[in-house]
Amino acid sequence: MDHWDLEFEQTLAESEALLKNTARSLDEDADYSLDSILAEFGGSPAEPAETAPEPGEQTLLEDAQEDAPSPSDGTDAEEGSPAGMSLQDVLAQTVQTVLNEQEHEPVIAGQPPRRGLFSRKKLQETEELYTRGDAAGDTEDEPEDESEPPERPIEETLSHYRTKLASARRASRAAAILAAVMWAALLLDFFGVMPAFYTNEPLLQTLPYLVLELLACVIARSVFVSAWEKLRKKTVSYELLASLLCLSSAVDTALCLLSGARSEGPSPFHALAVLSLLAALLGQYCLARGMYDTFRVAAIGEPPYMVTVTAGGAAKRSGQTVGFSNCAAREDPASRWQRALLPVILAAALVFSVLSTLEAHAPLLFFWNLSALLCGAGTLALPLVYAYPLKKLAARLTKSGSAIAGFAGADAIRTSNCMILTDGDLFPPGTITLNGLKVFGEESGKVISYAATMAHASDCGLTRLFDHLLLSDGGQLQPLDDLSFYEEGGMSGTIRGETVLFGTLSFFRKKGISLPRDIKLQTGVYLAVDGALIAVFAVKYMAAENVDWAVHALHRSRITPVLAVRDANITPTLLKRKFGTDARAVFPKLSTRLALSERSGGSPCALLFREGLMPYAEVTLGSKRLCRAVRAGSRLSLLGSIVGTLLSFYLTFVGAYRALTPPAMLAFSALWTLAALIDAVFVDRY
Numbered sequence: 001m002d003h004w005d006l007e008f009e010q011t012l013a014e015s016e017a018l019l020k021n022t023a024r025s026l027d028e029d030a031d032y033s034l035d036s037i038l039a040e041f042g043g044s045p046a047e048p049a050e051t052a053p054e055p056g057e058q059t060l061l062e063d064a065q066e067d068a069p070s071p072s073d074g075t076d077a078e079e080g081s082p083a084g085m086s087l088q089d090v091l092a093q094t095v096q097t098v099l100n101e102q103e104h105e106p107v108i109a110g111q112p113p114r115r116g117l118f119s120r121k122k123l124q125e126t127e128e129l130y131t132r133g134d135a136a137g138d139t140e141d142e143p144e145d146e147s148e149p150p151e152r153p154i155e156e157t158l159s160h161y162r163t164k165l166a167s168a169r170r171a172s173r174a175a176a177i178l179a180a181v182m183w184a185a186l187l188l189d190f191f192g193v194m195p196a197f198y199t200n201e202p203l204l205q206t207l208p209y210l211v212l213e214l215l216a217c218v219i220a221r222s223v224f225v226s227a228w229e230k231l232r233k234k235t236v237s238y239e240l241l242a243s244l245l246c247l248s249s250a251v252d253t254a255l256c257l258l259s260g261a262r263s264e265g266p267s268p269f270h271a272l273a274v275l276s277l278l279a280a281l282l283g284q285y286c287l288a289r290g291m292y293d294t295f296r297v298a299a300i301g302e303p304p305y306m307v308t309v310t311a312g313g314a315a316k317r318s319g320q321t322v323g324f325s326n327c328a329a330r331e332d333p334a335s336r337w338q339r340a341l342l343p344v345i346l347a348a349a350l351v352f353s354v355l356s357t358l359e360a361h362a363p364l365l366f367f368w369n370l371s372a373l374l375c376g377a378g379t380l381a382l383p384l385v386y387a388y389p390l391k392k393l394a395a396r397l398t399k400s401g402s403a404i405a406g407f408a409g410a411d412a413i414r415t416s417n418c419m420i421l422t423d424g425d426l427f428p429p430g431t432i433t434l435n436g437l438k439v440f441g442e443e444s445g446k447v448i449s450y451a452a453t454m455a456h457a458s459d460c461g462l463t464r465l466f467d468h469l470l471l472s473d474g475g476q477l478q479p480l481d482d483l484s485f486y487e488e489g490g491m492s493g494t495i496r497g498e499t500v501l502f503g504t505l506s507f508f509r510k511k512g513i514s515l516p517r518d519i520k521l522q523t524g525v526y527l528a529v530d531g532a533l534i535a536v537f538a539v540k541y542m543a544a545e546n547v548d549w550a551v552h553a554l555h556r557s558r559i560t561p562v563l564a565v566r567d568a569n570i571t572p573t574l575l576k577r578k579f580g581t582d583a584r585a586v587f588p589k590l591s592t593r594l595a596l597s598e599r600s601g602g603s604p605c606a607l608l609f610r611e612g613l614m615p616y617a618e619v620t621l622g623s624k625r626l627c628r629a630v631r632a633g634s635r636l637s638l639l640g641s642i643v644g645t646l647l648s649f650y651l652t653f654v655g656a657y658r659a660l661t662p663p664a665m666l667a668f669s670a671l672w673t674l675a676a677l678i679d680a681v682f683v684d685r686y
Contacts, residue, residue: 149326151322151323151325151326152325153325154295154298154299154321154324154325155299157291157295157325158292158295158296158298158299161288161291161292161295162292164284164288165285165288165289165292167222168222168281168284168285168288169285171219171220171222171281172278172281172282172284172285174219175216175219175220175274175277175278175281176278178212178215178216178219178274179216179271179274179275179278181212182209182212182213182270182271182274183271183275183666185208185209186271186662186663187663189205190661190663202256202257202263203257205256206253206256206257206263206268207257209253209268209270209271210250210253210254210257210270212270212274213246213249213250213253213270213273213274214250216246216273216274216277216278217246217250217277220277220278220280220281222281222284223239223242223243223277223280223281223284224239224243226239226280226284227239227240227242227243235339236338236339236342236343236346237338237339237342238279238280238283238338238342238378238382238383239280239383240342240346241276241342241345241346241374241377241378241382242273242276242277242279242280242378244346244370244374245269245272245273245276245371245374245375245378246273246274246276246277248367248370248371248374249268249269249270249272249273249367249371250270250273251367252268252269252270252367252368252371253268253270255364255367256268259364261364262364262365265362265364265365265368265657266368266657266658266660266661267661267662268368268371269368269371269372269375269662269665271662271666272371272375272662272665272666272669273371275380275666276375276378276380279380279381279382279383279384280383282383282384282387282388283382283383283384283387283388284383284387285387286384286387286388286390286391287386287387287390287391289391289394289395290387290390290391290393290394290395291328291390291394291406293391293394293395293397293398293403294328294394294397294403294404294405294406295325295328295403296398297397297398297401297402297403297607297609298321298324298325298403298607300609302320302321303319303321303607303608303609304318304608304609304611305317305318305319305607305608305609305616306318306319306320306321306602306604306605306606306607306608307413307604307605307606307607307608307616307619307620308601308602308603308604308605309412309413309415309416309602309605310420310596310602312416312418312420312562312564312588312592312596313416313417313418313419313420313560313562314413314416314418314419314420314605314620315420315564315596315602316420316422316425316608316616317598317599317600317601317602318599318600319600319601319602319604320604321604321607322603322604323603323604324405324409324604324607327405327406327408327409327603327604327605328405328406328408328409329406330406330407330408332386332406332407332408332630333407333630333631333634334382334385334386334630334633334634334637335386337634337638338382338634338638341638341641341642342641345377345641345642345645346377348373348377348645348649349370349373349374349376349377349645350370352369352373352645352648352649352652352653353366353369353370353373353652354366355649355653356369356373356649356652356653357369359653359655360652360655369652372648372651372652372660372665373645373648373649373652375644375648375665375669376641376643376644376645376647376648376665376668377641377644377645377648378641379637379638379640379641379644379669379672379673379676380669380670380672380673381633381636381637381640381672381673381676381677382637382638382641384633384673384676384677384680385629385630385633385634385637385676385677385680386407386630386633386634388677388680389625389626389629389630389633389679389680389683390406390407390626392680392681392683392684393622393625393626393683393684395684396618396622396684397615397618397619397622400610400614400615400618401608401609401610401615402606402607402608402609402610402615402618402619403606403607404605404606404619404622404623404626405604405605405606407626407627407630408605409604409605409606409623410605410622410623410624410626410627411623411627412605413605413606413619413620413623413624414623414624414626414627417558417559417560417624418559418560418561418562418586419554419559419560419561419562419616419617419620420561420562420564420596420597421561421562421563421564421565421585421613422564422565422566422597423460423461423565423566423567423570424461425547425613425616426461426547426563426565426570426575426613427461427541427542427544427547427570428544428547428611428612428613429464430544431541431542431543431544431547432461432462432464432465432539432540432541432542433465433539433540433542434465434469434537434538434539434540435538435539435540436537436538437535437536437537437538438519438535438536438538439534439535440532440533440534440535440536441532441534442529442534442535444473445473445474445475447527447534447535448466448469448470448473448475449470449473449475449476449477449478450478450495450500450502450527450529450534451466451469451502451525451527451535451537452466452467452469452470452475452477453477453478453480453493453495453500454480454491454493454500454502454527455467455502456477457480457483457491457493458485458491458502458566458567459566459597460565460566460567461565461566461567461570462525462539462567465539478495478496479495479496480493480494480495481493481494481495482494485590485594486503486507486590487589487590488503488504488506488507488510488511489503489504489506489507489568489569490502490503490504490507490508490511490568491503498529498530499529499530499531500527500528500529501513501526501527501528501529502525502526502527502528503525503526503568504524504525504526504568504569505519505520505521505524505526507526507568508526508528508533511528512531513526513528513531513532513533514532514533515533516533519536521536521538523538523539523540523541523569523574524536524537524538524539525537525539525569539569541569541570541574541578542578543578543579544612544613546612546613546614547579547612547613547614548579548580549614549617550613550614550616550617551575551579551581551583552579552580552581552583553617553621553686554583554617554620554621555581555583555584556686557621557624557625557686558584559583559620559621559624560583560584560585560586561583561584561585561586562585562586562588562596563585563586563587563588563593564588564592564593564596564597565593565597566593566594566597571587572585572587605623606619606623618686621686622683622684622686625679625682625683625684625686626683628679629679629680629683630680632676632679633676633677633679633680634676636672636675636676637672637673637676640669640672640673640675640676643672644668644669644672647668648660
């Protein structure tokens with residue numbers, strides 16, 4: 001072995017021993033590169049070191065081994081050091097050997113495994129700096145919100161409800177005629193008025209009713225279709241209860257016709273089954289009528305105003321009808337509560353009917369027991385608790401040129417229980433007049449021009465008054481700078497380099513402006529230039545009849561008016577003096593009033609096509625009454641269903657068949673229906 005081989009083997013052994021000691025003494029979280037190792041030995045790499053490879057890729061050390069030159073010039077490969085191999089390649093092989101030894105190193109219990117020299121924690125991508133396509137300038141649009149379905153055009157929705165309304169009207173009228181005929185015959189028989197040939201012939205007591213019931217099922221086929229569609233969505237509805245009642249009563253009536261043993265039992269509930277179909281049809285008719293009236297108004301065009309909900313309460317603002325259809329189509333609480341409770345009631349009715357049949361040991365009475373339980377469970381008010389008050393309220397709002405976006409829109413307006421009122425709401429055009437003008441040491445043209453400029457900039461109820469005054473005087477508005485509002489009831493600005501103050505008497509006193517002693521106007525407007533009073537405007541506020549009605553209606557319904565006014569003269573004191581009541585109005589700070597008096601923005605909860613406070617107040621009042629009627633009716637109707645199910649089960653279980661006659665069940669259901677709909681009757685009266 002020559003001198004070069006001995007020197008090389010000695011250097012290799014020293015390097016391997018040093019690298020092993022270094023690897024075992026490194027901290028677990030240390031991170032080193034090949035450059036730092038080579039720098040420690042005094043060598044310089046030929047190329048800059050790369051970062052640690054990602055998992056699954058071939059390491060840099062393996063690449064170095066693969067790219068190493070093969071032995072040549074008669075040197076044996078077993079000697080391990082071919083001629084021409086650089087020190088970097090030698091160290092790479094040495095480091096790889098150390099890493100292989102550490103992979104097979106035994107793990108000591110209770111201690112974490114030692115990490116290799118070039119190992120590092122697995123990198124995790126915590127943030128995506130850009131999406132694909134951004135680098136090329138192909139940014140993708142954000143996905144649309146899938147929670148809201150695409151909104152149908154109002155004209156298309158109107159046509160849909162027009163068709164449903166016509167169909168429901170025809171079906172309900174025909175079903176009402178059949179129900180009237182059946183109940184007339186039943187009541188005459190109950191009071192003993194029917195002739196003897198009817199009472200002595202069982203065929204006449206069953207076959208005509210069966211035919212009429214089957215005819216009613218054909219007329220009310222939309223009820224069965226609706227029940228099936230909702231059942232496919234795993235929803236139990238009143239339509240399903242009515243459909244099952246008709247089927248069970250029809251089978252029971254057929255058994256009375258064909259079986260002598262069953263004909264001697266209690267009377268079938270075929271008339272109540274037809275009445276339940278009629279109630280379902282009336283629910284469809286009322287809902288279609290209410291929505292048709294709503295969208296008939298909405299289809300007029302873009303409304304001048306809409307009612308939206310802000311942090312301060314319901315507000316009348318300018319806007320569009322976008323979102324109105326989706327809001328009106330949202331589910332009402334009556335449907336949600338029925339969807340939750342009716343499956344339980346239906347299951348109880350099925351189980352109770354089986355138990356009553358087993359207790360009586362009469363299999364032929366199963367369908368009669370089921371009919372009795374379904375009659376008690378299906379209170380006639382269930383399909384009407386939302387549809388009927390919506391129909392009545394929509395009919396009233398249509399007369400005032402407004403429309404409400406279903407229960408969702410009404411509930412949003414009702415939740416705030418506040419109503420934001422601006423200058424134009426309380427004192428519409430024509431109710432603010434100029435009762436006099438007094439000028440101090442200035443030309444009237446300049447006074448009117450300055451006053452109109454300040455009033456126009458304030459955007460308050462005085463703007464129209466001073467604009468007409470400026471037009472009659474032949475003047476024009478002046479450029480205004482440095483506009484500022486003050487909590488004390490005034491504003492300031494700079495016109496042609498002069499400081500102008502415009503506001504109430506209290507504002508001028510707090511600003512230290514000298515005022516004549518004989519001027520004590522309660523609703524006056526004052527104008528000063530450079531600290532000197534130049535004009536006093538005597539403004540008169542008159543109460544409009546419709547505003548007076550609206551203010552008193554708000555007071556009776558306990559809805560709080562929020563005065564978002566910019567005219568400092570309009571205060572709760574002025575309202576009480578002009579209308580006899582302030583309706584417990586709230587007068588917030590100036591900054592809040594300015595923010596609440598904005599005239600755009602928000603999603604529509606109702607649409608207004610007429611000016612004035614009355615349509616706005618009718619929407620707010622009607623929303624509160626609608627929500628109260630729907631919630632109260634839902635509670636009472638579901639309570640009646642639960643009570644009717646339990647009571648019917650008790651009577652059928654003990655065999656008290658004489659207490660479960662069709663007239664008795666009709667009286668029971670009618671009382672609960674009247675109690676549930678009592679608020680709905682007065683939903684449009686306020």
